[in-house]
Amino acid sequence: MREKDISRLLTDEYAERILVATQASPRSVQEISDKFDIPIAACYRKIHELESAGFLRCAEIVTTPKGKTMKLYRSLLRSAHLVYEEGVFRVKFEFDYDKDINGKWIELNAARTP
Numbered sequence: 001m002r003e004k005d006i007s008r009l010l011t012d013e014y015a016e017r018i019l020v021a022t023q024a025s026p027r028s029v030q031e032i033s034d035k036f037d038i039p040i041a042a043c044y045r046k047i048h049e050l051e052s053a054g055f056l057r058c059a060e061i062v063t064t065p066k067g068k069t070m071k072l073y074r075s076l077l078r079s080a081h082l083v084y085e086e087g088v089f090r091v092k093f094e095f096d097y098d099k100d101i102n103g104k105w106i107e108l109n110a111a112r113t114p
Contacts, residue, residue, distance in 0.1 A: 006091060007108045009053060010082065014038050014046045019055065019075045026059035026072035047073060054099055 009015050017036040021027055027035075033043040050056035051073070059074035078094040089108040093101055 005053065006106060007089075009049070009055065010080070010091065010108075012046065014042055015050055015055075018043070018046055018050060018073075019077055022056060022073050022075040023077075026074040028070050028072055030070075032073070054095070 017038055018032055021032045021036050029040070029043050029047060032038060032047075033040045038046070047056060051058070055077050056073050056075055058071045060072050061069050062072060064070055076096045076099075078096055080094075081092045083090050090105045091108060092103065092105050093099075095102045
């Protein structure tokens, strides 16, 4: 994942709400949209971005009483630490699985000038 993408996800209000909503238990897109005041189209779009970035995954697929299938999503992010030192923002993520950036500091503004 590129530094710009990480920075954008960290500052996105909907992404934050979705990660909080799915931390304790898996939830459907509709439930996230309703309970956390996210427009449904934006919720689907942001869930897709978070899933592609490895922050979220489909935990299970359930069948509704009407016979439709529904995905339930769960956050994979345990913690995120953001620091600003000497003009540089860095972030360190801890995930529930082995990911290449797990536990490593990543500079968010790599194009800095001396």
